[in-house]
Amino acid sequence: MTRIEGADALEELGPVVSRHVVDHRKRWVNAGWALLIAVPSGWLGVWGVSATGDGSPGGNKAIGLLLGLALGAVAIAVTQITRAVRGEPGEYFEVRQRGLVHGSRRGVAGWSWDRVTSLRVEGDAVNSLATRLGNGYRIVISLEDGRQLRADGLTGGAADLGRALLTRCTHVALVPRVPWYGRTAGGLLLAGAAACAAAVAAQILYIADHPDKEHKVSTALGMAVVSSEPGISDTGYAFLAIGILVCAVAAVSFVIAFARGRAYR
Numbered sequence: 001m002t003r004i005e006g007a008d009a010l011e012e013l014g015p016v017v018s019r020h021v022v023d024h025r026k027r028w029v030n031a032g033w034a035l036l037i038a039v040p041s042g043w044l045g046v047w048g049v050s051a052t053g054d055g056s057p058g059g060n061k062a063i064g065l066l067l068g069l070a071l072g073a074v075a076i077a078v079t080q081i082t083r084a085v086r087g088e089p090g091e092y093f094e095v096r097q098r099g100l101v102h103g104s105r106r107g108v109a110g111w112s113w114d115r116v117t118s119l120r121v122e123g124d125a126v127n128s129l130a131t132r133l134g135n136g137y138r139i140v141i142s143l144e145d146g147r148q149l150r151a152d153g154l155t156g157g158a159a160d161l162g163r164a165l166l167t168r169c170t171h172v173a174l175v176p177r178v179p180w181y182g183r184t185a186g187g188l189l190l191a192g193a194a195a196c197a198a199a200v201a202a203q204i205l206y207i208a209d210h211p212d213k214e215h216k217v218s219t220a221l222g223m224a225v226v227s228s229e230p231g232i233s234d235t236g237y238a239f240l241a242i243g244i245l246v247c248a249v250a251a252v253s254f255v256i257a258f259a260r261g262r263a264y265r
Contacts (some may be wrong), residue, residue: 011111014097022091023154026036027084030133034077042070048238064241080133083152093151095164100141102149111143118142119172121162139165183265189194191260198252203244207232 045066088104101110120140128135134154139162141149153159208227210231232240 010096010101010108013099013101013110016101017095018157018160018164020093020095020151020158021156022087022093022151023156024087024089026154027080027087027134031077031080032083034073034080037075037240038070038077039072041066041073045238047071048234061240064245067238067242068245077134083134088161091162093149093155095168100149100165102159103191111145113168114143114171116141116169117144118170119165119169121166123159123162137162141165155174169218179264184257184261186258186261188262189254193251193254193258194218196247200244200251201246202233203240203247207237207240 040241046065046160048063060203063196077162088106090103090105092103092108094101094103096110100114103109111150119142120138122138131153134152137155137158138159139149139151139155141151143149151161155161212231213229236253
């Protein structure tokens with residue numbers, strides 16, 4: 001049998017060496033915090049766009065930063081909610097003497113170590129935020145029956161689970177995963193950075209070429225009334241600020257990806 005089910009059958013895999021519980025609750029907490037950031041910052045950004053009155057360049061930049069912060073927080077919330085919904089309630093992994101057990105409220109199944117056909121263990125935690133979101137560690141286990149099991153940094157003792165798998169699955173050739181920036185041609189990354197930099201310059205030049213205009217109107221009494229007409233609306237400033245921010249971040253990201261990807265080429 002490639003898959004073992006039932007309490008009695010699982011005893012064939014031997015005693016429990018370690019147990020690793022997946023903390024899906026923390027994903028919901030992460031999503032809640034992200035939404036708490038996204039809602040007020042997004043509301044303030046939209047309110048700033050729709051507010052009447054002449055907008056200063058500093059104010060427009062602040063609006064762009066608020067909207068960008070809201071979009072980033074929404075992206076984090078959606079990712080965390082998706083992973084929480086996709087996960088199984090009460091999910092856990094057990095390393096046993098002669099195999100691996102994966103269980104949840106939906107059921108329990110086990111496999112002997114020789115049924116593991118592919119193993120990927122990645123540990124690339126770079127900051128506390130990645131660790132908090134569960135992105136600092138990732139394990140993908142492929143089994144003979146076609147099933148795939150996944151664990152990340154929100155699995156209790158994820159690093160210990162990874163070491164146990166590497167120790168017991170020596171028959172599996174561990175092929176390191178090449179990140180996307182290692183698979184992408186360096187020229188394309190530099191071209192993307194150049195395109196983003198050009199987009200930033202174009203937006204800045206557009207703002208410079210559309211200054212506010214003054215109009216003088218003579219009244220019947222011979223008095224001159226000066227009125228100001230904005231070259232770019234407040235909404236336009238907000239969208240340009242967001243565009244400049246996004247393109248600048250993308251350009252820097254492409255350059256960093258090119259530098260990090262050189263080790264894989």
